[in-house]
Each structure stands twice: as C-alpha cells, then as structure tokens.
Amino acid sequence: MGLRLKIEGNESIQLNETIVTGVNFGADIPKDSNARSTDLGATITITGKILAAVGGEAADDTMKMAKWALVPAENADCYRKLEIDVVSAGQVVRQVSLPNAFVIGYEEDFADESGIGVFTLQVKQKKDKMTGLKFEGGFAGE
Numbered sequence: 001m002g003l004r005l006k007i008e009g010n011e012s013i014q015l016n017e018t019i020v021t022g023v024n025f026g027a028d029i030p031k032d033s034n035a036r037s038t039d040l041g042a043t044i045t046i047t048g049k050i051l052a053a054v055g056g057e058a059a060d061d062t063m064k065m066a067k068w069a070l071v072p073a074e075n076a077d078c079y080r081k082l083e084i085d086v087v088s089a090g091q092v093v094r095q096v097s098l099p100n101a102f103v104i105g106y107e108e109d110f111a112d113e114s115g116i117g118v119f120t121l122q123v124k125q126k127k128d129k130m131t132g133l134k135f136e137g138g139f140a141g142e
Contacts, residue, residue: 002087005046007101009068009080013061015048021118022047023084025096025135028124042125042133043104044084044096050108050117062108062119069106069121078102082123097134100126 002017028041050062071078082101086094105122125133 001093004085004087005048006083006085007065007068007080008083010077011064013064013068015061017087018049019051019060019062020046020048023086023096040130041127042098042130044082044098044101044123046084046121046123048119050110050119052116062117065119065121066106066108069103071103079126092137094137095134097132097136098123098125099132100129102126 003020003023004017005013005015005020007013022045024045026043026045028043048062051060068078068080079100079102082098084094084096085092101123103121104124105120107120108117109119110117
C-alpha cells in the first residue's frame with residue numbers, strides 16, 4: 001500500500017509513496033458525553049522519511065511542512081487544504097480531504113545510523129468547517 005500527501009496553500013507540498021510511511025486518522029469525540037456530541041473534531045498524524053537531495057535532484061518537500069508549522073495563527077495561510085490518498089494496486093482505496101487543516105504538532109528526528117531523517121506532522125480540521133471534511137473510497141483504477 002502506498003500513501004500520497006498533497007497540501008495546498010500559498011505554496012504546494014507534495015509527498016509521494018517513497019516519503020510517506022504512515023497515516024493515522026482519528027475522530028475527536030468527547031468521552032464524557034452521554035449522547036452524540038456536536039463537539040466533533042478530526043486529527044491526522046502523518047509520518048515519513050526526510051531524504052537528502054541526490055545528484056542534482058531537488059530534496060523532498062518536507063522543509064515546506066516545517067515552515068508551515070511555524071506560520072502564526074494571524075496569517076490566513078496557517079489553514080491549508082490537505083489531501084491524503086491511500087493507494088493499493090494503482091487504485092485509490094481511501095481519500096481523506098481536510099479543506100481547512102492546521103498544524104498542531106511537527107517534529108523531525110535525525111540519527112547517524114539510518115542516514116535519513118523522519119518527520120511527524122499532526123494536523124486538525126478547523127472545527128467550524130467540519131462539514132467540509134471528506135472521507136471517501138472505492139475509486140476506479142488510475
């Protein structure tokens with residue numbers, strides 16, 4: 001299975017299957033509720049590799065994610081459109097779209113042994129825009 005990430009805002013960020021290694025989607029539902037709550041949220045955690053530029057080829061877009069994590073709340077670009085495709089045998093089996101995603105956490109880790117870095121990006125969908133979140137699947141092959 002492969003994972004693709006696309007983020008659109010003032011600049012575009014695209015990470016393909018060689019970069020993205022994991023995606024975890026969670027619905028944030030208050031645990032102390034006695035009935036279905038209207039206070040819903042959605043969080044996605046994305047993990048992947050940070051690869052160095054090789055042979056004149058440009059490095060991956062992970063640097064752009066680090067910069068997005070530092071955009072202040074006063075700047076409208078802190079909210080971006082995020083789309084994740086889960087691909088198997090050339091077919092998109094799941095697609096998650098957050099039209100108003102913002103960063104709640106970003107980390108990069110580097111170690112001598114592996115020769116590559118790893119990143120963890122945590123994003124949430126803006127609560128008053130939850131109706132714009134799309135969770136789809138079963139698309140025809142590419």
